[in-house]
Amino acid sequence: xxxxxxxxxxxxxxxxxxxxxxxxxxxxxxxxxxxxxxxxxxxxxxxxxxxxxxxxxxxxxxxxxxxxxxxxxxxxxxxxxxxxxxxxxxx
Amino acid sequence: xxxxxxxxxxxxxxxxxxxxxxxxxxxxxxxxxxxxxxxxxxxxxxxxxxxxxxxxxxxxxxxxxxxxxxxxxxxxxxxxxxxxxxxxxxx
Amino acid sequence: xxxxxxxxxxxxxxxxxxxxxxxxxxxxxxxxxxxxxxxxxxxxxxxxxxxxxxxxxxxxxxxxxxxxxxxxxxxxxxxxxxxxxxxxxxx
Amino acid sequence: xxxxxxxxxxxxxxxxxxxxxxxxxxxxxxxxxxxxxxxxxxxxxxxxxxxxxxxxxxxxxxxxxxxxxxxxxxxxxxxxxxxxxxxxxxx
Numbered sequence: 001x002x003x004x005x006x007x008x009x010x011x012x013x014x015x016x017x018x019x020x021x022x023x024x025x026x027x028x029x030x031x032x033x034x035x036x037x038x039x040x041x042x043x044x045x046x047x048x049x050x051x052x053x054x055x056x057x058x059x060x061x062x063x064x065x066x067x068x069x070x071x072x073x074x075x076x077x078x079x080x081x082x083x084x085x086x087x088x089x090x091x
Numbered sequence: 092x093x094x095x096x097x098x099x100x101x102x103x104x105x106x107x108x109x110x111x112x113x114x115x116x117x118x119x120x121x122x123x124x125x126x127x128x129x130x131x132x133x134x135x136x137x138x139x140x141x142x143x144x145x146x147x148x149x150x151x152x153x154x155x156x157x158x159x160x161x162x163x164x165x166x167x168x169x170x171x172x173x174x175x176x177x178x179x180x181x182x
Numbered sequence: 183x184x185x186x187x188x189x190x191x192x193x194x195x196x197x198x199x200x201x202x203x204x205x206x207x208x209x210x211x212x213x214x215x216x217x218x219x220x221x222x223x224x225x226x227x228x229x230x231x232x233x234x235x236x237x238x239x240x241x242x243x244x245x246x247x248x249x250x251x252x253x254x255x256x257x258x259x260x261x262x263x264x265x266x267x268x269x270x271x272x273x
Numbered sequence: 274x275x276x277x278x279x280x281x282x283x284x285x286x287x288x289x290x291x292x293x294x295x296x297x298x299x300x301x302x303x304x305x306x307x308x309x310x311x312x313x314x315x316x317x318x319x320x321x322x323x324x325x326x327x328x329x330x331x332x333x334x335x336x337x338x339x340x341x342x343x344x345x346x347x348x349x350x351x352x353x354x355x356x357x358x359x360x361x362x363x364x
Contacts, residue, residue, distance in 0.1 A: 005117055012114045016107060023103045026096055032148035033171045039137050039144070040178045046130050046137075047362035053130070054358055057123035058351045066339030078331045080124045081354070085327055087131045088361035089320035138271035145267055149260045157248030169240045172263070176236055179270035180229035187299055194296045198289060205285045208278055214330035215353045221319050221326070222360045228312050228319075235312070239305035262306045269313045 004056055011049050018042050054084070095147055102140050109133050145175070186238055193231050200224050236266070277329055284322050291315050327357065 001009070022038050065077040092100070113129050156168040183191070204220050247259040274282070295311050338350040 001118065005120065008117045009114055012110060012117065016110045016114070019103060019107045019110060023100055023107070026099045026103065027092065029096065032144050032152065033175065036141055036144050036148075036175055037178075039141050040175075043134050043137050044362075046134050047359075050127055050130050050362065051355065051359060053123050053127050055351075055355055057127075058354060061123065063339055063347065063351075066336055074336065078328075078336075081331060082324065082328055084124065084127055084131075085358065085361070086320075086324060087128075088358070089317075089323065135271075138268075141271065142264065142268060146260075146264055149263060154248055154256065154260075157245055165245065169237075169245075172240060173233065173237055176267065176270070177229075177233060179267070180226075180232065183300065187302065190299045191296055194292060194299065198292045198296070201285060201289045201292060205282055205289070208281045208285065209274065211278065214326050214334065215357065218323055218326050218330075218357055219360075221323050222357075225316050225319050228316050232309055232312050235305050235309050239309075243305065266306065266309055266313075269310075 004052075008049065008052060011045070011052070015042060015045050015049070018045065095143075099140065099143060102136070102143070106133060106136050106140070109136065186234075190231065190234060193227065193234070197224060197227050197231070200227065277325075281322065281325060284318070284325070288315060288318050288322070291318065 018038070019042060022035060022042070025035050025038065062077050062081070065073045068074065109129070110133060113126060113133070116126050116129065153168050153172070156164045159165070200220070201224060204217060204224070207217050207220065244259050244263070247255045250256065291311070292315060295308060295315070298308050298311065335350050335354070338346045341347065
């Protein structure tokens with residue numbers, strides 16, 4: 001695996017551990033608001049992971065597609081970026 | 092554990108499995124955009140979990156606090172709700 | 183009008199002026215990314231306005247409903263709060 | 274003005290009218306939750322406007338920059354896209 005992949009795996013393992021921590025909080029009957037704070041923190045960790053994924057994607061696949069002479073390919077990567085952006089906005 | 096707790100645990104186990112699925116996608120070098128779609132799906136699953144947590148919280152702790160004569164306690168639960176709301180908005 | 187209403191109106195007038203500013207930017211053909219930064223700033227101003235509206239709502243209508251003996255009324259305000267929360271999450 | 278600019282201006286005028294509608298709701302002392310529903314609708318209209326702006330941006334400025342031989346220019350547009358994406362996530 002590349003260094004980038006290993007860094008992503010480390011982030012994902014940490015998120016997985018965070019989810020298991022929330023399972024324990026629920027089992028122990030901890031305070032709802034404290035649990036919600038943790039699920040919000042997990043979503044922020046996923047946001048940071050998506051930043052890394054998108055950063056790699058723009059520097060590799062998008063740059064290659066944009067520099068090709070294949071107009072369909074260029075439109076495809078643009079469409080995918082807009083879709084990811086809309087999912088944030090959940091338009 | 093109560094039925095509510097068991098339902099939350101089931102949701103969390105499913106989220107945990109989803110995160111492990113994303114780890115495999117990264118290891119296998121799958122397409123960035125497909126991986127981002129999965130992390131966005133995990134965030135939506137966390138949103139639904141927070142809905143359940145908040146619903147339980149409003150029907151139990153918030154209702155009890157609001158019906159008590161303790162003004163500080165009422166202000167405390169209101170402050171917590173605003174804080175959860177702001178984290179969504181990330182004000 | 184109450185002081186609270188006047189404060190909300192001031193915020194809304196400022197947001198309205200901000201939107202007109204973005205219209206000018208579009209007319210002048212300014213850079214897309216600079217325009218997007220402004221629309222994102224307007225959404226943050228709306229987030230803060232919603233915080234004020236929700237804060238007033240929790241301290242008045244919600245507190246009154248929760249302290250009433252009318253169970254339907256209590257369930258109604260809880261349902262409305264969850265709906266506002268879900269719109270954030272756009273579940 | 275181009276047709277694209279005119280379409281954006283129409284959307285912005287409609288948003289401006291929507292904000293003025295919310296001002297009237299506040300003046301008339303309408304129900305908080307009804308007002309919040311309107312501010313959430315305004316944010317969704319801004320999300321759609323940003324989609325249009327970003328779509329134009331990707332098809333014009335980003336494509337041009339990506340196809341140029343200027344590596345700094347390519348890195349600049351990638352950095353801007355990540356920044357817009359992060360503002361959604363508010364990382």
